[in-house]
Every structure is written in C-alpha cells, then in structure tokens.
Amino acid sequence: MGNGHIAFRHQVIKEEDGRKVRQILSNRFRFSRRMFRRLRNENGMVKVNGENVFLTSRIMAGDVIEVAMPTDEGEGEGTPPQPIPLDVKYEDDDLIILNKPPGIVVHPTRRHPEGTLANGLAYHWQERGEFHLIRPVTRLDRDTSGLILFAKHAYGHAFLAKQMEKRRYQREYLAFVHGRVEQEKGILDGPIRRVEEGSIIRKVSFDGVRAVTHFIRVRQWKNASLLRLSLETGRTHQIRVHLSHMGHPIIGDEMYGGSGEELGMNRQALHAGFLSLIHPLSEERFSLESSLPEDMATLQEKLDKE
Structure with a gap:
C-alpha cells in the first residue's frame, strides 16, 4: 500500500468471462456500496490490462483487474497521538495486532479522554509517517489483557467484521476462576442485559440479548480453576458475567x-491469549498467541504452591 491507496489485483477466471467489473469485485473482494461510491468518485482507480474502465464494463477470462482503493489519509483529524508504549505482535499494510497490558483503555471516552491504546497507536503510525483512523475490530475491557486487532482501512475493517459475524474469526481467553469447576468442558448460554438503565454492570436475564460462551477446563487447584474460553457472541463483559452466573x-x-x-x-x-483470522487481502489464515502476563503468571505460581 502506498500513496494513500490499497492495491487489489485479480486475474479473471473462465467462470467470470463476460461479467461486469463491479460484479467480479463484489464477489471476489466483497466491496461494500460505500467502497464502490468511492471508486466512482475517483478517476483512474479501476484498470483492466492497464487501461481505465468503468465498473459496468464487461471483461473476459484472462483479463487482469487492478484497483487502487483510497484509504483514510486526509479524512478528519483522527485520534490525538501520544507516546504510549505498545507491544506490537504483528503489523502489515492492512492490520495491526497489539498485546494489550491490563489497566489501559482501548479508545478515548468521556471518562478517559487520553492515555488510551488508540492514542498510542496514532503516535506509533505518526512516527512511521502513516495516518489511519483507529478501527478496532475487537475490544477488551480496561483490565483485561491480551491480543487486540485493529484494521488500517475501511475495507479491512469491513472484511474482518464480516468474519466475526460468520464465526470464522477465532478468539480464545484464559481465566483463573474461584472454585473447582467440575465439568471438563461446557457451554454457557444465557442472555445478558444491564442490571438497570445507565449501569455498566450486566447480568444474565431472560429478557437480555443472546450470549454464548464455550469453556474447557485446563487445570484445577484446591480452590481455583483455569479455563480456556471462546466466544460465540461478543457482549460487553460476557465472559465475566457468565462465569459469575455459573458460580465461578x-x-x-x-x-x-x-x-x-x-x-x-x-x-x-x-487474558485474550489466542486469535486466528483470515487476512483481508491475502485471504490466508494465520494465528497468534500471547503468553500469560506477569501478574497472571505470578498468580499461577501461587496457586501451584498451595
């Protein structure tokens, strides 16, 4: 990616012979209506065999479509940059994965207008001579640690968000809970809602929004257990609420x-310790892991000594 554009390239296959450029781009790259509007407003962004074409042009097998999709550069002020240390686990032209420490908010809010992960990310990109709007694909609570994914452009964000809807994006968490969990594995299926209007605290309630968490017991101690959990849905505080409701x-x-x-x-x-996703441009699957942070590793050592 360069000069504020994302590069897409596709050679038309036999089954696509005679189709319109727009139809092929929609099927191959899942462009949204907003993205097609941007392409219409930018001259010379779509080429076939090196020549400018219209989205309604019909093309033949063997033709090469190239698209230069405008990115975020020049779109608004973005998040104010601040020099906050970041643990970058992976970064390329399309996304970045950070290992978030506990105690830091992901995005500026009324209560936390600065000093957030997003401020540090804006600074990180500024130092690299890049500008991107902050597009978190997933979020973590302030005191939850682990892997968190940001897209660098609208196409990547839409692609990754669609993965989550289709459950092709996998996240796993590790949690130390009170008590001995007797089941080796299970499913926590309980709707979640706020305890009352305006409260940040949630609870399981029949009139809540559907929430499903899967768990596997990893270890047990005298009065504690270590669970590996995965989310089928992504409600606020979901794991915390479900485990509390479970009695652990x-x-x-x-x-x-x-x-x-x-x-x-x-x-x-x-701790968000594992994620697996399909890359928005290469469409290849890759996975990352994050080991336990220092405080949780120390907790495990204490449990081992009891």
Whole structure:
C-alpha cells in the first residue's frame, strides 16, 4: 500500500468471462456500496490490462483487474497521538495486532479522554509517517489483557467484521476462576442485559440479548480453576458475567463477585491469549498467541504452591 491507496489485483477466471467489473469485485473482494461510491468518485482507480474502465464494463477470462482503493489519509483529524508504549505482535499494510497490558483503555471516552491504546497507536503510525483512523475490530475491557486487532482501512475493517459475524474469526481467553469447576468442558448460554438503565454492570436475564460462551477446563487447584474460553457472541463483559452466573467468578473481578487481594490480583485474571483470522487481502489464515502476563503468571505460581 502506498500513496494513500490499497492495491487489489485479480486475474479473471473462465467462470467470470463476460461479467461486469463491479460484479467480479463484489464477489471476489466483497466491496461494500460505500467502497464502490468511492471508486466512482475517483478517476483512474479501476484498470483492466492497464487501461481505465468503468465498473459496468464487461471483461473476459484472462483479463487482469487492478484497483487502487483510497484509504483514510486526509479524512478528519483522527485520534490525538501520544507516546504510549505498545507491544506490537504483528503489523502489515492492512492490520495491526497489539498485546494489550491490563489497566489501559482501548479508545478515548468521556471518562478517559487520553492515555488510551488508540492514542498510542496514532503516535506509533505518526512516527512511521502513516495516518489511519483507529478501527478496532475487537475490544477488551480496561483490565483485561491480551491480543487486540485493529484494521488500517475501511475495507479491512469491513472484511474482518464480516468474519466475526460468520464465526470464522477465532478468539480464545484464559481465566483463573474461584472454585473447582467440575465439568471438563461446557457451554454457557444465557442472555445478558444491564442490571438497570445507565449501569455498566450486566447480568444474565431472560429478557437480555443472546450470549454464548464455550469453556474447557485446563487445570484445577484446591480452590481455583483455569479455563480456556471462546466466544460465540461478543457482549460487553460476557465472559465475566457468565462465569459469575455459573458460580465461578474470575479471581480479582470484584465487579462480578470475585476477589483477588489474598492472591495479589488487583484486576480480573482474564487474558485474550489466542486469535486466528483470515487476512483481508491475502485471504490466508494465520494465528497468534500471547503468553500469560506477569501478574497472571505470578498468580499461577501461587496457586501451584498451595
């Protein structure tokens, strides 16, 4: 990617012979209506065999379509950059994956207008001579650590969001919970809603929004268990609410009935340790893992000594 554009290239196959450029781009790259509008407003962005064409042009097998899709450069002020340390696990022209530490908010809010992961990301890109709007594909609570994914452009964000809808994007979390979980694995299926209007606290309730969490027990101790969890849906505080409702709140999660002072945990012992996704341009699947952060690793050592 360069000069504010994302490059797409496709050689037309026999089954696509005679189709319109727009139809092929829609099927091959899943361009949205908004993206097609941008292409119509920019001259010379779509070429076939090196020549400018209209989206309504019909093409033949063997033809090469090339698209230069405008990116975010010049679109608004973006998030104010701040020099905040980032642990970059992976980055290319289309996305970036960070290993988020606990205690930092992902995006500026009224209560946290600065000092967020997004501010640090804007600074990181500024130092590289890049500009991108902050497009988180997933979010993590302030005190949840682990892998978090951002798209660098609208196409990548739309592609990855669609993956999540189709459950092709996989996320796994590790959580230390109170008590011995007797089941080796299970499904937590309970609708979630706010406890009351305006509250940030959620609860399982029949009139809530559908929420499904899968878990596998990894280890057990005398009064604690380590679970690996995956999300079928992505509700706010979903894992925390479901585990609390199950009777096994996360160690350190005081909001949902857990405690951690005696074990040295001053936040919920929840870590996003694994993700697997299909890349928006190459469409190849790749996976990343993140080991336990220092406080959770220390917690495990303490549990091993009990």
